[in-house]
Amino acid sequence: MSCSPAPHDPPRGRLIVLAGPSGVGKSSVVARLREVLPELYFSVSATTRAARTGEVDGRDYHFVTQADFDGLIDRGELLEWAEIHGGLQRSGTPREPVERELSAGRPVLVEVDLQGARAVKAAMPEAVTVFLEPPSFDELARRLTGRGTESAAQLARRLDTARAEMAARDEFDVAVINDDLKAVVARLVHLAVDRAPLPCADPDLSPQESLQ
Ligand code: 5GP
Numbered sequence: 001m002s003c004s005p006a007p008h009d010p011p012r013g014r015l016i017v018l019a020g021p022s023g024v025g026k027s028s029v030v031a032r033l034r035e036v037l038p039e040l041y042f043s044v045s046a047t048t049r050a051a052r053t054g055e056v057d058g059r060d061y062h063f064v065t066q067a068d069f070d071g072l073i074d075r076g077e078l079l080e081w082a083e084i085h086g087g088l089q090r091s092g093t094p095r096e097p098v099e100r101e102l103s104a105g106r107p108v109l110v111e112v113d114l115q116g117a118r119a120v121k122a123a124m125p126e127a128v129t130v131f132l133e134p135p136s137f138d139e140l141a142r143r144l145t146g147r148g149t150e151s152a153a154q155l156a157r158r159l160d161t162a163r164a165e166m167a168a169r170d171e172f173d174v175a176v177i178n179d180d181l182k183a184v185v186a187r188l189v190h191l192a193v194d195r196a197p198l199p200c201a202d203p204d205l206s207p208q209e210s211l212q
Contacts, residue, residue, distance in 0.1 A: 010105030013041075015098070015124055016192050017110050019117040020132030021162035023144035025178045026111055029132060032185045033109065033192075040192055041101040043110040046072055046081075049089035062094070080112070080119035085157050093120070107192035114165045117172070128191055131172035135179045137163070 020026055034042055046062040048069050057063050064072070069090050072078050081092025093110055101108050110120060110127075117129050134140035144150075144158055169175050174191065176184050 009103075012126075013102045013104070013106040013108055014192055014194070015102055015108050015110065015120070015127040016188065017112060017117045017120050017127050017129045018132060018188070019112055019114055019129070019165070019172070020178070021134065021140055021165040022158045023140055023162065024132050024134050025143070025181075026132055028181065029178065029184055029188070030109065030111055032181060033188050036185055037107070037189050037192060039106055041097070041106050041108045043093050043098055043108060045091045045093055045112070046078070047089060047091040049084075049091070061091070066090075079110075079123060080116050082113055082115040082119070084113055085154070085161060091116075109188075109192065113161075114168050128174065129172045130188065130191065131169050131175045132178050132184070133166070133169060133175055135177060137166060140166075 018026060018030070030042065034040060044058065044060070044062055046064050046069060048064060048066050049061075051057060051061070051063050055061065069081075069092070072092065072094070073081060077095055078092035079095040079098055081090060083090050091113075093112060093116065098108050098110065110116070112120065120127055121129050134143070140162055141159060144155060144162070150158060174187075176187055178184055
């Protein structure tokens with residue numbers, strides 16, 4: 001028995017697992033990354049939480065009921081799932097699209113919390129786990145406060161989660177400080193496809209910058 005791909009199978013795509021404390025700016029990084037690297041498949045999580053203003057079902061998340069989420073778990077359709085923010089909501093990564101895209105040779109990005117990153121790495125050790133960290137904890141607290149979408153209790157819970165997540169930085173394959181969007185995106189492109197982005201993909205992103 002051989003584990004090598006058949007001669008005509010494309011090489012499997014690279015799986016990138018992006019995590020980092022709440023408020024660190026993952027969504028801006030992911031949005032820019034998807035523009036610069038259209039071949040990247042972004043895993044759309046299922047979640048039991050309500051959509052925020054501007055979020056689109058099927059693009060940002062699959063917004064599902066608790067019963068639907070139970071069904072996904074029971075049928076083994078989630079690669080991983082976790083209770084987020086003290087169990088107030090559950091979010092999980094649909095397994096099939098990730099497998100399908102990796103097998104087709106496309107890079108895949110999964111954006112999850114710390115538990116999710118650990119679970120994906122355990123299930124798929126070839127995944128590259130990336131920790132997006134804020135320039136400082138004070139800066140993170142400032143960004144979380146500035147967002148203004150959470151109550152005081154929710155904010156306190158997010159800061160607790162963020163503190164615990166910051167402590168896990170060293171478990172990750174790569175840590176990237178989110179102080180320069182272009183540099184962070186260039187680094188992720190490099191990790192996802194092992195090459196610099198073409199200048200035509202983003203005129204603002206020179207190949208030199210992308211290799212930093
Ligand atoms: P938010 O509800 O603010 O979009 O995300 C809250 C947290 O849930 C973030 O840390 C985000 O990375 C995480 N998250 C989103 N989708 C998933 C998922 O499918 N699995 C896991 N484990 N965490 C997720």
